[in-house]
Amino acid sequence: MGENLFTGIAAWLSALLNAAGVPLIANDIILMVVKFVAILVFILVNVLWLVYMERKVSAYIQCRIGPNRVGPKGLLQTVADIGKLLSKEIIIPRLSDKIVFLLAPVLIFVPPLMIMVVVPWGRDMAAVNMNIGVFYFLALASLSTLIFWMGGWSSYNKYSLVGAMRVVAQMVSYELPLVLALLGVIMLTGTLNMNTIIEAQRHTWFIFAQPLAFLIYFIAGVSETNRTPFDLVEGESEIIAGPYTEYSGMGYAMFMLAEYANVMLVSIMCTVMFLGGWLAPFGWTFIPSWFWFFIKVYVMIFIFMWIRWTYPRIRVDQLMGFGWKVLVPLSLANIFVTGVGMYIYRAIGW
Amino acid sequence: MFGQGLIKGLQVTWHEMFKKKVTVQYPEEHAPLAARYHGRFQLDADKCIACGMCANACPNKVIQITKEKVGKKQYLTKYVMRIEYCLFCGLCVESCPKDAIAFSHIINMNQFYRDKVRLVLVDRPAPESLPEGEAAEPDAGGAAAGKAARVQQAARAQAAAGKAADKEGE
Numbered sequence: 001m002g003e004n005l006f007t008g009i010a011a012w013l014s015a016l017l018n019a020a021g022v023p024l025i026a027n028d029i030i031l032m033v034v035k036f037v038a039i040l041v042f043i044l045v046n047v048l049w050l051v052y053m054e055r056k057v058s059a060y061i062q063c064r065i066g067p068n069r070v071g072p073k074g075l076l077q078t079v080a081d082i083g084k085l086l087s088k089e090i091i092i093p094r095l096s097d098k099i100v101f102l103l104a105p106v107l108i109f110v111p112p113l114m115i116m117v118v119v120p121w122g123r124d125m126a127a128v129n130m131n132i133g134v135f136y137f138l139a140l141a142s143l144s145t146l147i148f149w150m151g152g153w154s155s156y157n158k159y160s161l162v163g164a165m166r167v168v169a170q171m172v173s174y175e176l177p178l179v180l181a182l183l184g185v186i187m188l189t190g191t192l193n194m195n196t197i198i199e200a201q202r203h204t205w206f207i208f209a210q211p212l213a214f215l216i217y218f219i220a221g222v223s224e225t226n227r228t229p230f231d232l233v234e235g236e237s238e239i240i241a242g243p244y245t246e247y248s249g250m251g252y253a254m255f256m257l258a259e260y261a262n263v264m265l266v267s268i269m270c271t272v273m274f275l276g277g278w279l280a281p282f283g284w285t286f287i288p289s290w291f292w293f294f295i296k297v298y299v300m301i302f303i304f305m306w307i308r309w310t311y312p313r314i315r316v317d318q319l320m321g322f323g324w325k326v327l328v329p330l331s332l333a334n335i336f337v338t339g340v341g342m343y344i345y346r347a348i349g350w
Numbered sequence: 351m352f353g354q355g356l357i358k359g360l361q362v363t364w365h366e367m368f369k370k371k372v373t374v375q376y377p378e379e380h381a382p383l384a385a386r387y388h389g390r391f392q393l394d395a396d397k398c399i400a401c402g403m404c405a406n407a408c409p410n411k412v413i414q415i416t417k418e419k420v421g422k423k424q425y426l427t428k429y430v431m432r433i434e435y436c437l438f439c440g441l442c443v444e445s446c447p448k449d450a451i452a453f454s455h456i457i458n459m460n461q462f463y464r465d466k467v468r469l470v471l472v473d474r475p476a477p478e479s480l481p482e483g484e485a486a487e488p489d490a491g492g493a494a495a496g497k498a499a500r501v502q503q504a505a506r507a508q509a510a511a512g513k514a515a516d517k518e519g520e
Contacts, residue, residue: 061363065373310363311356 002288007124010035035127039116043261048078050260050301057305081253088249096246097154104151105247105254111143112261119268120194122278122290133194134186137269138179141224144262145171148233151255152243163242166316167233171224173323178220180331184213184338185273198277205281207274212334214274216327221266222307223323225259229311230319267300275300383455388438390456393429393471397450400426404442404451412436418476425480429472433459 010031017027052067052075059066067074092098118133120126130136145168152164186192188209189200200206207214223230234242244255271277275296278289287295314322374381383389400417401424412435416428442451451471461467 057367060367060371063366063369063372065371065375068375306360306363310359 002291003123003285005288006122006290032127036117039127040113043113043116043264044257046264047257047260048082050263051078051081051257053301054260054305054308057302058309061306061309085250085253090249090251091246093156093246095156097156100150100154101246102251104147104154105251107147107150108144108254108258109261111140111147112258112265115140115265116268118194120198120272120277120293122288122293125278125290126195129195130193132192134182134192134197134273137265138175138182141262141265142171142175144258148243151247155243155246157246159239159241159245160243163233163239163245166239167226167243170226170230170232170319170323173320174220174223174230174327177216177323177327177331178224180328180335181210181213181217181220182269182273183331184210184334187335187338187342194272194277198272198279201276201279205274205276205279210274210334210338212330213338214270216331216334217274218270220323220327221270222304223319225262225266225304227259227263227304228308229314231308231313232316232319235313263301263304264297267297267304270300271296383457387453387455387457388440389454390459391431391433391442391469391471392452392454394450394452395426395429395472395474397448398426398429398472399448399450400424401447403445403447407441407445409439409441410435410437413442420476420478420480423480425476426472427474427476429470431469431471433469434464434467 013034014027014031017030018024022030055077056066056074067077070076070080090102092101115137117127118130118136120129126133148167148171149164152160152167155161185197185206188206189197191197191200226233232238234244239245241252244252247255271293277296278293280287280289280292400415402415402417405411405413405415412432414428414430414432415426416430417424417426419425440453443453459467459469
């Protein structure tokens with residue numbers, strides 16, 4: 001029940017277009033556009049919800065109630081916030097590089113949205129079933145660094161510049177353990193296709209086969225999304241808001257919303273690589289596969305928020321030291337152990 | 351074990367999530383005020399003997415008293431507090447020999463216009479003559495008159511409170 005809800009809609013639309021005599025290539029293009037728009041809407045609605053959820057989680061952890069005035073239970077709070085931010089003036093500093101300055105908040109949403117296209121939301125529910133999906137994900141995820149740097153550099157502000165330099169330093173150094181942690185899973189499955197990786201977890205989720213890799217990936221993921229305890233990029237007490245300092249109105253909001261889109265991305269990747277993607281645990285297939293995926297992603301997101309509101313921010317030297325002296329050697333060791341283990345298992349003949 | 355503190359921190363925040371929330375939803379609920387809370391002033395005009403000790407005690411010259419002589423006694427005709435200068439120290443309340451001026455629990459004194467902020471506690475014309483025997487030994491009739499006056503005063507205070515609660519002013 002509900003399992004084929006979305007694939008059914010896609011098949012129905014395709015059949016409808018076919019019956020209307022639309023040529024096959026146009027049929028495919030229309031279907032693709034519909035899928036992309038659906039993903040776009042899904043992501044934007046989720047991002048709005050995540051801002052609300054973050055505020056609620058933080059409030060509950062701090063013994064408060066959180067937003068509860070706008071709409072039922074405060075659900076429309078984010079909508080009101082966005083409405084307010086849209087109506088505000090976008091102030092452009094006189095000496096800033098105006099084109100780059102205005103381009104950065106526009107581009108910031110592009111990498112997350114491009115990545116979402118290859119995500120398998122459920123059984124046969126990837127908009128594009130790419131056989132180098134993981135590679136595509138990693139390649140595009142590191143593009144965000146460039147856009148943060150654009151914003152920080154063009155603002156002509158020392159806080160923005162320091163923040164942007166921190167973004168680049170942090171994201172580049174944590175990209176390495178992130179990729180190396182995923183390498184363990186890729187070695188086990190021998191593929192970069194997300195669907196095949198999920199299928200390979202039918203019996204054991206890779207969080208049990210590769211617990212260290214999961215931990216490294218998770219920590220590096222928190223760092224990649226610039227969230228506490230690695231939110232040096234926007235360390236309010238030191239550099240105001242980092243690369244976002246000079247942005248106002250919707251420009252600022254885009255950066256903030258992109259942060260939540262990135263949180264979602266990292267959670268999705270965690271789900272796909274380590275938590276069995278859309279596979280139902282314990283054979284509970286009465287819940288549709290896409291809903292399992294959704295639940296797992298939201299559990300991961302909740303853990304991200306929980307961590308954010310628990311730990312204090314660490315120092316820059318601690319961040320770099322932890323990244324290069326702990327995470328990178330650990331992830332290399334993980335790859336080594338995985339490789340050796342695979343040969344041993346093969347020799348035993350499992 | 352390494353990372354024990356991190357786990358402990360997560361446990362603390364997890365338990366915190368299910369605790370009773372401390373937020374008081376202000377316009378609907380009110381946090382209880384202490385009995386001695388320094389709120390809006392209230393004046394029992396019947397008790398007031400217009401001695402002016404409160405005005406003398408006030409460090410900011412907030413209190414302005416106008417009085418007239420009726421018969422042998424001083425009669426309070428106007429009691430105005432320029433509340434925008436008041437620091438709610440309570441020296442006037444302490445200095446009052448008859449406990450006529452006191453703090454109430456009304457905390458909403460905001461006004462839209464500055465000239466509405468001024469707190470007029472009493473504004474009345476002086477009577478031709480005071481009723482007989484009202485002050486020293488109140489007999490039955492006097493008590494009744496006093497009661498009537500007190501009811502009137504309460505109504506006035508209520509009206510003033512209503513005006514204070516109205517944010518927009520007139």
